[in-house]
Amino acid sequence: MKITVIGVGNMGSAIIKGLGNSKKFTLSAMNPVNPRVSKLADTLKFELVNTNADVAELAPDVVILTTPAPVTVAVAKELAVLNDHTIFISAAAGISHNDLRAVLPNKIIANIIPNTPVEVNAGTIGLALPREITADDISTIMTVLDSLGDVIEVPEQQLDIIGVVGGCGPAFVDVMMDAMSDAAVKHGLDRQTAYQVVASMVKGTGTLAYDSQLAPALLRDQVTSPGGTTIKGVEALEKNGFRYAIMDAVNKATGEK
Ligand SMILES: NC(=O)C1=CN([C@@H]2O[C@H](COP(=O)(O)OP(=O)(O)OC[C@H]3O[C@@H](n4cnc5c(N)ncnc54)[C@H](OP(=O)(O)O)[C@@H]3O)[C@@H](O)[C@H]2O)C=CC1
Numbered sequence: 296m297k298i299t300v301i302g303v304g305n306m307g308s309a310i311i312k313g314l315g316n317s318k319k320f321t322l323s324a325m326n327p328v329n330p331r332v333s334k335l336a337d338t339l340k341f342e343l344v345n346t347n348a349d350v351a352e353l354a355p356d357v358v359i360l361t362t363p364a365p366v367t368v369a370v371a372k373e374l375a376v377l378n379d380h381t382i383f384i385s386a387a388a389g390i391s392h393n394d395l396r397a398v399l400p401n402k403i404i405a406n407i408i409p410n411t412p413v414e415v416n417a418g419t420i421g422l423a424l425p426r427e428i429t430a431d432d433i434s435t436i437m438t439v440l441d442s443l444g445d446v447i448e449v450p451e452q453q454l455d456i457i458g459v460v461g462g463c464g465p466a467f468v469d470v471m472m473d474a475m476s477d478a479a480v481k482h483g484l485d486r487q488t489a490y491q492v493v494a495s496m497v498k499g500t501g502t503l504a505y506d507s508q509l510a511p512a513l514l515r516d517q518v519t520s521p522g523g524t525t526i527k528g529v530e531a532l533e534k535n536g537f538r539y540a541i542m543d544a545v546n547k548a549t550g551e552k
């Protein structure tokens with residue numbers, strides 16, 4: 296299957312790396328001339344073109360749009376010349392099926408909000424499919440997305456909230472990991488060891504929650520030994536409004552005022 300990624304920034308690079316790891320696809324990309332992207336194409340060995348006109352010659356089966364949201368519709372419009380069997384998957388936050396349908400009237404379209412862990416095939420990918428799509432096209436889309444991580448299909452109106460929790464969430468967790476690492480350094484751990492311990496702890500905590508399917512509050516209760524150290528830390532989190540801070544981060548990222 297031939298896949299072309301349009302826009303090789305943070306998300307586009309992560310998708311190319313994740314798809315490359317699976318070794319199942321012929322990968323190419325389009326980005327306006329940029330030495331950073333040329334270097335990445337040399338390193339990862341994918342074909343790189345610099346205009347949308349060149350994308351037609353690549354004749355991709357699937358196009359993944361990872362351009363900035365404000366230019367995504369204009370970019371999609373330029374790609375309307377591709378043949379009608381081309382599947383367009385847009386990863387741009389806030390771009391709807393209707394936005395795409397207006398400029399790609401005869402194309403197969405789908406909207407996703409992925410996250411940066413797709414780079415290591417451990418992504419969380421919200422997927423909204425349009426009503427008129429065929430089973431064959433869904434199967435092609437799933438072949439691509441399954442190789443990048445967990446795919447959670449939702450109605451289009453829920454894609455924004457999936458996108459905030461799954462897509463923005465890694466940044467919120469990174470802030471927590473950074474703060475925890477600083478505290479560990481303050482208490483004498485060297486920085487690299489601090490990062491290693493924190494990343495391992497988050498990975499294990501996520502795996503346990505994922506595999507057990509237990510509520511996070513129950514998992515927390517398993518750590519807080521009576522009269523122990525953890526509950527003192529949890530009390531400090533409550534005193535400092537940690538849970539509300541996380542809820543408000545999600546609220547604000549949805550655009551809520
Ligand atoms: N980062 C993330 O975790 C996530 C991002 N997304 C979505 O992915 C998209 C990109 O975000 P992100 O990767 O963070 O942003 P970046 O700024 O890192 O990347 C954007 C890329 O698009 C390129 N670009 C700009 N204009 C055009 C154009 N007209 N045609 C082709 N390429 C173009 C830029 O090129 P250059 O740098 O050379 O100007 C750059 O390489 C957004 O729509 C965002 O909503 C969705 C989920 C998660």
Ligand SMILES: O=C(O)[C@@H]1CCC=N1
Nearest residue numbers: 388408458459462463
């Ligand atoms: O910050 C953003 O707008 C994008 C969407 C989800 C993650 N990054």
